[in-house]
Amino acid sequence: MHYPTAKDIEFAHKSISKGVHRTPILQSTAINQLAGCEIYFKCENFQKVGAFKMRGALFALQQLTEAEKANGVVTHSSGNHAQAVALAAKELGIKAYIVMPENSPKVKVEAVKNYGGEITFCTSNLEARESEMLKLKAATQAIFIPPYDHFNIVCGQATAAKELIEDCNDLDAILCPVGGGGLLAGTSLSNKYFHNALVYGCEPSGADDAYQSFKSGKLIPQENPKTIADGLRTSLGELNFSIIKKEVEDILCVSEEAIVDAMRLIWERMKIIVEPSAAVPLAAVLTNKPLFQNQKVGIILSGGNVDLVDYFED
Amino acid sequence: MHYPTAKDIEFAHKSISKGVHRTPILQSTAINQLAGCEIYFKCENFQKVGAFKMRGALFALQQLTEAEKANGVVTHSSGNHAQAVALAAKELGIKAYIVMPENSPKVKVEAVKNYGGEITFCTSNLEARESEMLKLKAATQAIFIPPYDHFNIVCGQATAAKELIEDCNDLDAILCPVGGGGLLAGTSLSNKYFHNALVYGCEPSGADDAYQSFKSGKLIPQENPKTIADGLRTSLGELNFSIIKKEVEDILCVSEEAIVDAMRLIWERMKIIVEPSAAVPLAAVLTNKPLFQNQKVGIILSGGNVDLVDYFED
Numbered sequence: 068m069h070y071p072t073a074k075d076i077e078f079a080h081k082s083i084s085k086g087v088h089r090t091p092i093l094q095s096t097a098i099n100q101l102a103g104c105e106i107y108f109k110c111e112n113f114q115k116v117g118a119f120k121m122r123g124a125l126f127a128l129q130q131l132t133e134a135e136k137a138n139g140v141v142t143h144s145s146g147n148h149a150q151a152v153a154l155a156a157k158e159l160g161i162k163a164y165i166v167m168p169e170n171s172p173k174v175k176v177e178a179v180k181n182y183g184g185e186i187t188f189c190t191s192n193l194e195a196r197e198s199e200m201l202k203l204k205a206a207t208q209a210i211f212i213p214p215y216d217h218f219n220i221v222c223g224q225a226t227a228a229k230e231l232i233e234d235c236n237d238l239d240a241i242l243c244p245v246g247g248g249g250l251l252a253g254t255s256l257s258n259k260y261f262h263n264a265l266v267y268g269c270e271p272s273g274a275d276d277a278y279q280s281f282k283s284g285k286l287i288p289q290e291n292p293k294t295i296a297d298g299l300r301t302s303l304g305e306l307n308f309s310i311i312k313k314e315v316e317d318i319l320c321v322s323e324e325a326i327v328d329a330m331r332l333i334w335e336r337m338k339i340i341v342e343p344s345a346a347v348p349l350a351a352v353l354t355n356k357p358l359f360q361n362q363k364v365g366i367i368l369s370g371g372n373v374d375l376v377d378y379f380e381d
Numbered sequence: 382m383h384y385p386t387a388k389d390i391e392f393a394h395k396s397i398s399k400g401v402h403r404t405p406i407l408q409s410t411a412i413n414q415l416a417g418c419e420i421y422f423k424c425e426n427f428q429k430v431g432a433f434k435m436r437g438a439l440f441a442l443q444q445l446t447e448a449e450k451a452n453g454v455v456t457h458s459s460g461n462h463a464q465a466v467a468l469a470a471k472e473l474g475i476k477a478y479i480v481m482p483e484n485s486p487k488v489k490v491e492a493v494k495n496y497g498g499e500i501t502f503c504t505s506n507l508e509a510r511e512s513e514m515l516k517l518k519a520a521t522q523a524i525f526i527p528p529y530d531h532f533n534i535v536c537g538q539a540t541a542a543k544e545l546i547e548d549c550n551d552l553d554a555i556l557c558p559v560g561g562g563g564l565l566a567g568t569s570l571s572n573k574y575f576h577n578a579l580v581y582g583c584e585p586s587g588a589d590d591a592y593q594s595f596k597s598g599k600l601i602p603q604e605n606p607k608t609i610a611d612g613l614r615t616s617l618g619e620l621n622f623s624i625i626k627k628e629v630e631d632i633l634c635v636s637e638e639a640i641v642d643a644m645r646l647i648w649e650r651m652k653i654i655v656e657p658s659a660a661v662p663l664a665a666v667l668t669n670k671p672l673f674q675n676q677k678v679g680i681i682l683s684g685g686n687v688d689l690v691d692y693f694e695d
Contacts, residue, residue, distance in 0.1 A: 091405065093427075112652045113407075174649075331693050335488075338426045338654040338685035371652035378692045379645050 068309050071222045073260035076253075079126045079222035080229055086125045086158055090114055090227075092234050097336045102352050104359040107238065108333075109231040112341050112371025116150040116178070118298075119250060119369050120214075123223030124151035127212050128159050130219050136161050141209040143189075143196040145171040146298060147370055148214040153184030164209055166199045168192075172374050215247030216304025225253030231365045232262045239362035242267045242348035244369050245277040245318065246299035248307030254367065255314035264365070265316040269351040271296050271326060277303045278318040281311065295323055298344035298370065325350035333368070345369040382623050385536045387574035390567075393440045393536035394543055400439045400472055404428055404541075406548050411650045416666050418673040421552065422647075423545040426655050426685025430464040430492070432612075433564055433683050434528075437537030438465035441526050442473050444533050450475050455523040457503075457510040459485040460612060461684055462528040467498030478523055480513045482506075486688050529561030530618025539567030545679045546576045553676035556581045556662035558683050559591040559632065560613035562621030568681065569628035578679070579630040583665040585610045585640060591617045592632040595625065609637055612658035612684065639664035647682070659683040 071079075090110045099105055111119040128140060139162030142152045149165045156163035165184040167176060168191035179186055189199040204211055213220065227250070228241060241258055245251040245268035255266045270277050274292035286308050292300035303311070321329075330346035333339060348366045352359050385393075404424045413419055425433040442454060453476030456466045463479045470477035479498040481490060482505035493500055503513040518525055527534065541564070542555060555572055559565040559582035569580045584591050588606035600622050606614035617625070635643075644660035647653060662680045666673050 117652060327693065331689060334654060334689055334692075338431060340648060340652040340654060375645060375648055379641065 068306055069218065070310060071218060071225065071256055075222050076225045076229060076257060076260065079219070080226040082129050083122055083125045083223060083226065086155070087121050088114055089230060092231065093337060093339070095337050098332060098349070101332070102359065103356050104352065104362045104364050106349070106352065107231065107235045107363070107365045108337070109227060109365065109367045110339065111227055112339060112345060112368050116147060116154050117370055117372045118147035118151065119224060119227050119367065120147040120151035121154065122226050123220035123249060124148065124212065125155040125158070126223035127217065127219040128152070128155045128161060131210060135210050138208040138210065139164060140212045141200055141203050141207065142166070142212045142214065143200045144214055146175065147372055149184070150175065150178045150182065152212050153179045153182035157183045162209070164203050164207060166196055166203065168196065174374055175372070215249030215301070216306050218306065220249050221253045221256070221307065221310070223253070224250045225257045227367055228254035228257035229261055231367065232257060235363065235365060236262070237363055238262065238264045238365040240265045240267060240359060241365040242269055242351060243367040244268070244296070244299055244344050244347040245270050245303070245311070246344065247301045248277060248303045248311055250367065250369060251315065252307040252310040255310060259314050266314065267351065268311065268315055268318045269348040270318055270320050271299055271347060272320040272322055274300050275320050277311070278320050280308055281315070281318045284312065296326055296344040296347055298342065299347065319351040319355060321347060321350040321354050325354050329353060340371045340373060341368050342370045342373045345371065382620055383532065384624060385532060385539065385570055389536050390539045390543060390571060390574065393533070394540040396443050397436055397439045397537060397540065400469070401435050402428055403544060406545065407651060407653070409651050412646060412663070415646070416673065417670050418666065418676045418678050420663070420666065421545065421549045421677070421679045422651070423541060423679065423681045424653065425541055426653060426659060426682050430461060430468050431684055431686045432461035432465065433538060433541050433681065434461040434465035435468065436540050437534035437563060438462065438526065439469040439472070440537035441531065441533040442466070442469045442475060445524060449524050452522040452524065453478060454526045455514055455517050455521065456480070456526045456528065457514045458528055460489065461686055463498070464489065464492045464496065466526050467493045467496035471497045476523070478517050478521060480510055480517065482510065488688055489686070529563030529615070530620050532620065534563050535567045535570070535621065535624070537567070538564045539571045541681055542568035542571035543575055545681065546571060549677065549679060550576070551677055552576065552578045552679040554579045554581060554673060555679040556583055556665060557681040558582070558610070558613055558658050558661040559584050559617070559625070560658065561615045562591065562617045562625055564681065564683060565629065566621040566624040569624060573628050580628065581665065582625065582629055582632045583662040584632055584634050585613055585661060586634040586636055588614050589634050591625070592634050594622055595629070595632045598626065610640055610658040610661055612656065613661065633665040633669060635661060635664040635668050639668050643667060654685045654687060655682050656684045656687045659685065
């Protein structure tokens with residue numbers, strides 16, 4: 068397969084630099100003490116649309132030809148990718164058709180609408196989502212923008228780790244969550260080209276297809292995922308797996324309890340809001356303290372989109 | 382009365398600079414659009430102990446003589462001042478006696494304990510708190526560190542606005558919450574000496590003693606405060622009132638609904654956690670949009686200590 072090169076990632080970084088935030092890196096003395104290592108948190112929860120997904124979506128849309136842009140783009144997503152495609156399309160003046168499951172959180176539906184995305188609701192399963200998307204694609208000739216298993220998406224997601232490496236140039240390890248694998252594949256490539264830390268993918272035990280695939284050497288799809296980390300329930304993509312199995316040191320699995328504890332720790336100690344998926348790497352560090360003892364550890368906090376209805380309307 | 386001078390505030394800033402964080406200033410495009418002005422948020426929720434209170438407490442403790450330090454310090458507080466005195470005392474190697482109401486949130490009691498504070502519990506009313514504190518003071522000869530109405534505390538709290546002004550030197554207005562008035566007094570003095578914006582104190586309508594005092598020109602104590610903003614239920618201090626009535630442009634009152642809406646907006650759009658008191662200035666801007674139209678507005682986000690038990694244990 069054709070992988071992104073250092074030049075591809077550098078080009079992506081330059082292309083999107085005006086359309087995304089260069090997110091800050093934060094530290095917490097309290098969490099460092101608890102973990103026994105020095106952690107640098109790359110805050111993609113502060114990114115536009117509240118997640119790193121904006122990077123890949125914007126770059127993928129920028130790479131379309133004028134003729135392709137004219138017909139718009141289409142995708143299906145209940146989560147951060149939907150918002151990212153809608154906002155990136157808005158910024159580039161492209162029409163965006165978004166297929167969303169009918170049970171999508173209201174806050175995410177509203178966000179997509181506010182970014183000007185044209186929403187089509189469908190039944191909440193992958194088949195319905197894909198068939199609705201294909202119907203729309205046929206009717207509009209719009210270009211499909213996949214959420215993770217795509218060359219340009221990987222180039223875009225790789226830029227988060229590239230910035231982390233530029234800002235902290237002596238990291239021993241870099242950790243990020245793995246769902247579809249776009250972020251982990253991009254992170255491992257940026258590390259390969261621009262640094263030489265050990266890269267770990269972090270995954271809920273209740274959705275451990277990346278772990279199973281990594282250990283067996285063949286792609287095993289995720290069936291019946293059970294995790295609070297809603298961003299990590301998808302199956303690893305093929306392109307991403309081919310990169311991950313070569314460039315990643317290991318996949319670390321964590322319990323649901325460890326995810327909630329890590330998420331609470333970040334909220335309470337750092338006073339920032341992260342979604343459950345974003346807390347998975349810290350959960351992995353705290354579950355594997357000896358592995359990271361006294362090291363400098365970079366963690367990509369992948370997003371901050373949680374539904375606060377319960378908190379504010381109780 | 383003897384007010385802090387520019388030199389006093391500059392000295393305080395230098396003294397505490399190694400013991401507190403220089404907190405970042407954040408912006409939100411979405412909130413700017415909603416407010417119709419450009420808001421610069423000074424993030425004291427990221428400060429040590431999660432609130433600006435660390436500034437005043439550390440400076441007040443630094444100013445003690447060696448003989449005074451030997452007997453330790455004592456205060457009473459259910460909130461951020463308790464944690465600030467405990468941590469500042471720990472950093473200076475001083476013993477701290479903290480009187481806390483028996484119904485204080487567990488998370489705050491734990492924090493004071495972790496900072497090495499020696500806690501005495503008392504009945505939850507001001508008389509019990511003060512008499513318990515006086516008893517402890519008599520028994521230990523410890524120095525009382527008041528929460529807000531104190532020269533050195535005002536000097537310390539003034540440093541937050543001083544940093545905000547250094548980082549954004551063309552603000553038209555600066556807003557902060559007012560409870561006991563230490564932060565507002567300090568903010569108005571920093572603005573007087575180092576800048577020339579209009580300074581507004583912001584207060585819940587359900588605890589509007591600063592507004593009543595400001596309008597009548599005489600100090601009216603707060604009776605029976607009713608507000609979610611737990612940091613703003615106290616009465617304005619005398620020294621602080623004498624500064625505020627000279628240096629502050631106006632006091633703006635806001636409804637409980639406006640406070641909750643502003644707090645939710647900050648959580649959802651900025652992905653940072655602020656306590657209700659810290660959301661009061663944004664509530665004031667959104668309640669008084671014409672007053673700030675197209676201006677550059679600085680807001681001190683005073684703290685981020687909220688009890689997340691409900692969110693995480695539902």
